[in-house]
Amino acid sequence: MKIFNVCIRTFFLPCLVCLGVAFSPLVWAETEQATIEENLPQGWRTGYETEPVFGSKMFWVEAGRKNSETIVLIHGLGQNGWRDWRKVMPLLAQEYRVVAFDLPGFGRSEVPTGKYSPSNYAVAVHSVLHQAGIKQFHLVGHSMGGAVALRLATRYPTSVERLVLISAAGILERSTFAGHSTALPLEAGMLSYFNALPKEVQGGISGLVREIGGSILRWDALPDPTALLSKSDTAWGTTLKGQPNMNAAFALVGEDYSGDLTTLDVPTLVLWGEQDPVAPLRTGYLLAGQIPDAELEIFPGMGHMPILYPDLVGPPITNFLQSKTSVSSSAGSEENHGDxxxxxxxxxxxxxxxxxxxxxxxxxxxxxxxxxxxxxxxxxxxxxxxxxxxxxxxxxxxxxxxxxxxxxxxxxxxxxxxxxxxxxxxxxxxxxxxxxxxxxxxxxxxxxxxxxxxxxxxxxxxxxxxxxxxxx
Structure with missing residues (x-):
């Protein structure tokens, strides 16, 4: 039973992240590779830049006015990569220079060997931006990209003017994340990848996720086999070669932000779907409460992908970026209720x-x-x-x-x-x-x-x- 618990705690959680966030194909179709530039709005630009962490080429897309303030967008898990931002970019590009990446291992970027951790991604993104002459920027991250953006802001706070975290995954301890799966139904789109299976099988998968996820919270602390891989990014990358979603998911749930949030000196906006079945709303409350200059906005009835609705997420982002005042916390009632x-x-x-x-x-x-x-x-x-x-x-x-x-x-x-x-x-x-x-x-x-x-x-x-x- 102990061995079973070890395997579930260590290997099931990243699988759950992959299932909930993006279980999309691991390669681009040739037609998409050939036509992506043709499908972009006029004036949008694309290219590659070599990042120093993995030594790989990162694909980038740029829109908007070159002389404007820059917004950098970081995507979550899945081979959609930068395309997760496709609907919201035109709105942001009206006033800003907008840069979106495919992180190493995703989309059109190369798939290098190494550990796809928020820490490594943060260094890669910051280095590429620095090479492009972008020294200061606003930073927006969604899901895993929120964790990457948070790590980048904690490591390079003077580079980040304002930070927006949308449904950031991987901040809570990984057992707490698993327990969240028992509280809310799985989003409809999360099981759409299993449409070929009978509905009773799909329901069984959903039930298994909840049953195992909920029980993990009550297991004793157990050894983590990935600890051996963590000692070497090379060993990590070699073991998980060709599995970018799994690689990034393992690293995501293992990232530790202890000691970083309360010292972050960057104005921060936290956006969250009220019914997010992947990244619990509790994470949003945590971030807004721990980051000194942060505010939280909740979208009623929304799940994990508010970025697919530009009319929803666009206004709060642009309003926040245009505001030059710090977030003020309101004082509670001073009345003492006694015992x-x-x-x-x-x-x-x-x-x-x-x-x-x-x-x-x-x-x-x-x-x-x-x-x-x-x-x-x-x-x-x-x-x-x-x-x-x-x-x-x-x-x-x-x-x-x-x-x-x-x-x-x-x-x-x-x-x-x-x-x-x-x-x-x-x-x-x-x-x-x-x-x-x-x-x-x-x-x-x-x-x-x-x-x-x-x-x-x-x-x-x-x-x-x-x-x-x-x-x-």
């Missing part, structure tokens, strides 16, 4: 300031923009977003609880005390005066871009851990 206790209820929603919050035998409790001295959760399920806990001996106490927190700061002499609980923490700072975490009976933690601190200890956290003694 609060929930007993045997379901669907409770809280916001505002409290002294102590105690949740006993309650289900589907939701905290939004909550500040409290302490939070105690017993035999309950709770989700929180933008939560600050502290000013007490124990900031968060969990006993036989399931807790999901996004953008939280937990303080205390003992910041977190847990017993037989499951905690899914994204963008959470755990700050203990004497102890960050005290665990009794074994409890499972999933950390995404989080941090743990004591006066003598500081560590970025991104992974799955079991803390505490096994049950007797």
């Amino acid at each position: 609060y206790q929930c007993s045997g209820q379901s669907g409770v929603q809280l916001s505002g300031h409290y002294q102590a919050i105690e949740i006993n035998d309650c289900q589907n409790v939701f905290l939004q923009d909550v500040t409290a001295n302490s939070l105690q959760v017993n035999n309950s399920k709770l989700v929180g977003r933008n939560v600050n806990l502290g000013n007490s001996a124990i900031g968060l106490q969990a006993d036989n609880a399931e807790i999901e927190l996004t953008n939280a700061h937990i303080q205390g002499d003992i910041a977190v005390s847990v017993n037989a609980s499951q905690l899914d923490l994204a963008g959470v700072l755990i700050e203990g005066e004497s102890e960050a975490v005290r665990a009794y009976q074994a409890s499972e933690f999933v950390f995404s871009v989080s941090q743990m601190q004591t006066p003598d200890y500081q560590k970025n956290l991104h992974g799955v851990f079991t803390l505490g003694a096994p049950a007797q």
